[in-house]
Amino acid sequence: MKNNEQLVKDLTAKDEQKAFAAACEIINETNTAAFQILADKSEFLFDFVKNNVNKRLQKAINEKNFRNLFGFLKIYAPDFEDTIVSSLAKYANEDLTDEMLELLENGTESEKTYSAKYFSYIPDTISAELLIDYALNNDNEALAFNAAKALGSMKIDDAYERAIKLLDSDDDFTVLKAVKFLVAYEDKNAVDALFNAMEKSSMSENIAGEIPYLESLLTLVRTKKEPALMCLENILSGFGEILPLNQIFNFEMYDVLSFLITDNQQNKNPQTAVVLLSALAKFDILANNEEYTFDEDKSTKQEVQDIYNLLKSQQEYFWNAQKKLAIQELYASPARISGALQMVCEFKIKDAQEDVKKLLNSDNEILVCEAAAALKQLNALDGLDKAEILSKVKDENKKAIIESLFV
Numbered sequence: 001m002k003n004n005e006q007l008v009k010d011l012t013a014k015d016e017q018k019a020f021a022a023a024c025e026i027i028n029e030t031n032t033a034a035f036q037i038l039a040d041k042s043e044f045l046f047d048f049v050k051n052n053v054n055k056r057l058q059k060a061i062n063e064k065n066f067r068n069l070f071g072f073l074k075i076y077a078p079d080f081e082d083t084i085v086s087s088l089a090k091y092a093n094e095d096l097t098d099e100m101l102e103l104l105e106n107g108t109e110s111e112k113t114y115s116a117k118y119f120s121y122i123p124d125t126i127s128a129e130l131l132i133d134y135a136l137n138n139d140n141e142a143l144a145f146n147a148a149k150a151l152g153s154m155k156i157d158d159a160y161e162r163a164i165k166l167l168d169s170d171d172d173f174t175v176l177k178a179v180k181f182l183v184a185y186e187d188k189n190a191v192d193a194l195f196n197a198m199e200k201s202s203m204s205e206n207i208a209g210e211i212p213y214l215e216s217l218l219t220l221v222r223t224k225k226e227p228a229l230m231c232l233e234n235i236l237s238g239f240g241e242i243l244p245l246n247q248i249f250n251f252e253m254y255d256v257l258s259f260l261i262t263d264n265q266q267n268k269n270p271q272t273a274v275v276l277l278s279a280l281a282k283f284d285i286l287a288n289n290e291e292y293t294f295d296e297d298k299s300t301k302q303e304v305q306d307i308y309n310l311l312k313s314q315q316e317y318f319w320n321a322q323k324k325l326a327i328q329e330l331y332a333s334p335a336r337i338s339g340a341l342q343m344v345c346e347f348k349i350k351d352a353q354e355d356v357k358k359l360l361n362s363d364n365e366i367l368v369c370e371a372a373a374a375l376k377q378l379n380a381l382d383g384l385d386k387a388e389i390l391s392k393v394k395d396e397n398k399k400a401i402i403e404s405l406f407v
Contacts, residue, residue: 004034008041011056012049019052023060030071039077046297054083061087073103076110078142085114089121097124104130109140116146123154132159135181136166144177148184160185167197179207183214191215195227198234199335205238212251221256229271232256233339236275236282240292246300254307261314264322271336273325276311277343280319283308327352334364341370345377353380360389369398376405 010022011034026034042050057080061069069084077084088096097118104115104127116134119127128151134140135147136159151159163185166178175197182190191214198207208231212220217235220228239245248254257279264272286292287308293301326349329340337359344352356378359371372389375381386406393399 004031004037007031007034008037011038011053012041012045016056019056020059023053023056027057027060027065027068030068032071032075035072035077036075038080039075042077042079045079050079054080057083058087063091066091070099073111073114074108076113076142081114081117085117085121088118092122097122101127109143113140113143113146116143116150119150120146120153123150125154125156128154128156128159132156132162135159135184136162136177141180145180145184148181149186152185152187160187160190164190164193167193172201172203175201176203176206176210179210183210186214188215191220191224192227195224195231198231199227204234205242208232208234209238209243209247216252217256218252218259221260225269226271229275230335233275233278236278239282240286245286245293245296245304248300248303248307254303254310257307258310261310261318264325265318268321268325270325270328270340271332273322274329274336274340274343276322277319277326277347278339279307280311281343281346283311323347323349324351327355330355330359334367337367338370341374345374348378350378350380353378356380357384360384360392362392365393365395365398368392369401372402372405381405 007022007026010018011026013019025031026038038053045053061083066087069088072084088100100115100118100122101124103111104119107115112134116131119131131147131151135144135151138144138147148159148163160182163178163181166181167175169175169178179194179197182194191211194207194211194214198204198211201207211217211231212235217228217232221232235243235251239248257276260272260276263269264276283304286304293304296304323343326340326343330337330344330352332340341356341359343349344356353375356371356374357380359367362368362371368389372381375384386402390399390402393402
């Protein structure tokens with residue numbers, strides 16, 4: 001019998017015969033020590049290697065040894081979770097489902113997480129009450145996600161409605177948990193409610209980063225353009241800091257931006273123009289500052305570069321047209337105006353000065369403050385009445401910011 005390190009090495013190697021033999025030994029011997037090593041190493045394995053491992057394990061599991069999988073349930077390994085659970089579900093019967101329900105109620109956190117996933121394959125509503133509790137009241141994200149996914153497969157409307165109501169919570173973390181529930185539940189009717197939650201939340205980037213997992217971003221920009229563009233702008237804002245860069249593939253970012261470039265050559269939409277300028281600014285930073293991509297894999301770095309090249313390959317007249325369109329966005333809703341002001345500053349769009357000055361008459365103190373800051377960056381504060389601007393602001397912190405702009 002080989003040592004466990006060698007078993008895992010064989011399992012992940014190219015030699016298919018050795019790899020399958022290792023998979024059989026791990027499953028047949030219920031070798032949890034080797035599985036723990038595999039779980040620990042999984043984050044360092046390439047996706048194609050993990051895919052190969054999953055195929056080999058699936059092939060090794062059969063009617064005679066599938067019960068050995070119960071021994072692995074104490075070790076949560078998300079990369080191999082579907083292989084374990086789908087294999088149990090393949091041989092499911094009433095007794096096995098009862099055992100999984102027992103683990104769902106009384107097992108370890110890991111066992112509960114696998115069991116919750118099991119009930120997305122075998123949607124037995126006897127588990128619904130426990131799943132609702134885990135989905136909405138548990139801090140273990142994997143368990144909460146699997147529970148929500150199972151509830152979605154059962155179409156438990158009560159759980160869905162509870163999550164929708166939680167989107168109105170004053171606590172941003174409660175809202176984000178509800179968002180993640182609804183994404184895992186997989187009812188696309190929730191998209192509009194998620195957009196509304198995103199617009200109201202101080203964690204808008206986090207929420208925006210969840211929405212494309214419910215409905216593809218490319219579909220959304222075609223069918224729900226205004227909120228989808230706000231979602232995209234929040235994603236761009238969060239990239240590299242709040243949102244991992246490798247999500248660039250999940251969001252189909254290259255295809256989305258390519259579509260918007262072509263679309264705006266014809267339709268000349270001011271909101272789209274601001275989003276495209278935001279993308280140009282963001283990918284200029286990501287592609288030219290190694291600190292953002294240092295820990296990323298080769299494919300992610302290449303995708304960042306490809307998107308940057310796509311944006312930079314557009315002619316100067318195209319970007320000049322986007323800058324002119326962006327000025328029109330200064331007359332949109334406050335949330336959209338804020339993004340437009342950022343691009344006015346980013347690209348020093350001096351033709352926007354008079355339009356920005358009009359924002360100083362807004363009843364929205366945040367916009368007054370942002371407009372004053374933008375004018376400072378455009379070197380266009382000269383001649384403006386500081387006292388008159390300050391008279392429109394009551395918040396002392398914002399007053400202090402405006403005061404500092406005139407120093």
